[in-house]
Amino acid sequence: MRWMISIVPLIVCTLLFAAGKGSDAPVNDKDYYGDTASNDPVFVSFISEGSNLNRSTYTLKELDMVVRENRNTEFVLGESKYGQKINAYYIPGTSHQKALVIAGVHGSELSAIDVACRLTNELLQGQQPYYSVIIVPALFPENAVKAISEPEQIGSTMNVGRYSYPDAVDPNRQMPSPGKAFDENNCTDHVGRKIEQENQLLLKLIEVFKPQRVANIHAIRDTSYGGIYADPRTDHNGLALGYSTDSILAVEMALFIHRQGGNVAGNKLDRSPTALYYKDPQPVAAGLLQKRNMTGSVLNAKRGSGVSFGTWGSTAIANEADTSRNRDAMRIITIEYPGYKRSSDHRTASRRTVQQKQTELFAAAIKEIFLGKYFTEDKSPEMQNGPNYTAMKSRP
Numbered sequence: 001m002r003w004m005i006s007i008v009p010l011i012v013c014t015l016l017f018a019a020g021k022g023s024d025a026p027v028n029d030k031d032y033y034g035d036t037a038s039n040d041p042v043f044v045s046f047i048s049e050g051s052n053l054n055r056s057t058y059t060l061k062e063l064d065m066v067v068r069e070n071r072n073t074e075f076v077l078g079e080s081k082y083g084q085k086i087n088a089y090y091i092p093g094t095s096h097q098k099a100l101v102i103a104g105v106h107g108s109e110l111s112a113i114d115v116a117c118r119l120t121n122e123l124l125q126g127q128q129p130y131y132s133v134i135i136v137p138a139l140f141p142e143n144a145v146k147a148i149s150e151p152e153q154i155g156s157t158m159n160v161g162r163y164s165y166p167d168a169v170d171p172n173r174q175m176p177s178p179g180k181a182f183d184e185n186n187c188t189d190h191v192g193r194k195i196e197q198e199n200q201l202l203l204k205l206i207e208v209f210k211p212q213r214v215a216n217i218h219a220i221r222d223t224s225y226g227g228i229y230a231d232p233r234t235d236h237n238g239l240a241l242g243y244s245t246d247s248i249l250a251v252e253m254a255l256f257i258h259r260q261g262g263n264v265a266g267n268k269l270d271r272s273p274t275a276l277y278y279k280d281p282q283p284v285a286a287g288l289l290q291k292r293n294m295t296g297s298v299l300n301a302k303r304g305s306g307v308s309f310g311t312w313g314s315t316a317i318a319n320e321a322d323t324s325r326n327r328d329a330m331r332i333i334t335i336e337y338p339g340y341k342r343s344s345d346h347r348t349a350s351r352r353t354v355q356q357k358q359t360e361l362f363a364a365a366i367k368e369i370f371l372g373k374y375f376t377e378d379k380s381p382e383m384q385n386g387p388n389y390t391a392m393k394s395r396p
């Protein structure tokens with residue numbers, strides 16, 4: 001048999017978590033979690049009462065089966081460059097609109113992975129979201145393992161786990177040219193460098209699943225820049241399509257967190273609310289050429305430069321010979337969680353409590369607003385901005 005499904009009523013997701021957490025350490029069942037998880041003490045699984053998840057051995061090639069079965073399903077996105085399974089979770093929504101949530105593009109940003117795991121848990125136990133969503137909690141699992149294996153350095157400027165190997169290109173800066181589809185026969189980025197395998201899988205996932213919106217969860221060391229940001233969408237030539245609904249969606253997510261006591265300082269909600277990341281060029285009016293930020297961290301050999309996921313994703317693809325590879329600009333929300341540490345990485349109980357609350361709020365903002373019926377990309381007139389926005393303003 002090519003595949004097998006286990007219906008496991010009490011399981012949530014196979015998560016990345018630090019080993020050695022004493023009585024908190026959950027079950028690590030070889031039958032369920034496979035050899036990799038069993039052999040690697042860092043990969044453990046959390047089990048929650050009352051959730052429903054079908055753990056399948058489907059891979060990206062069988063994504064159509066995952067979607068057709070229309071139930072909460074764990075599947076394997078693929079293998080990382082060193083053979084680690086990259087898990088993904090499909091949660092069907094109440095509509096045909098599709099969203100993608102990714103975390104762990106930078107393995108050092110463990111708090112971001114934690115948010116994605118919590119979101120997965122919440123979705124498996126709660127009400128169906130409006131959007132049908134795929135969540136990839138740790139796109140570069142080995143890099144996250146590296147970060148976890150040096151607990152004293154979590155959050156330090158050593159940035160353990162950010163890059164896949166010495167001299168590797170920034171994982172968030174190795175996308176194809178804006179306006180162009182991923183070329184599987186070539187696998188190179190905008191400036192001709194090889195795209196790492198994990199990012200290749202992400203690009204294939206987007207081509208097959210065709211999400212209308214993506215939340216890319218990162219974390220940022222300087223907590224004054226933590227917040228929820230949106231990339232301005234453009235056509236395939238880089239001409240702006242209009243930023244208002246993207247920015248309002250991001251600011252509404254930030255407000256949701258802020259009103260409940262979370263930290264989204266980078267959105268400047270008390271002065272002049274913004275969804276613009278502080279390093280990005282100002283969004284321009286629809287029809288004008290949108291400048292993009294092509295330089296990230298300052299590294300030798302320009303390893304920190306290149307096309308970011310946000311730029312590539314928010315640019316439409318057109319004119320491909322295979323027209324199935326064309327797509328609209330995706331709505332890209334980039335989340336910068338303040339600080340790299342997970343709740344469990346903090347030494348004092350009070351810090352752990354604060355971080356736990358913060359993690360819950362970021363996950364809830366994604367669940368309630370990003371995956372909710374707000375500013376949907378459905379082009380039918382009744383689904384356009386007015387009613388969505390009105391509904392959102394009445395939120396607590």
Ligand SMILES: [Zn+2]
Nearest residue numbers: 106109218219
């Ligand atoms: Zn990052």
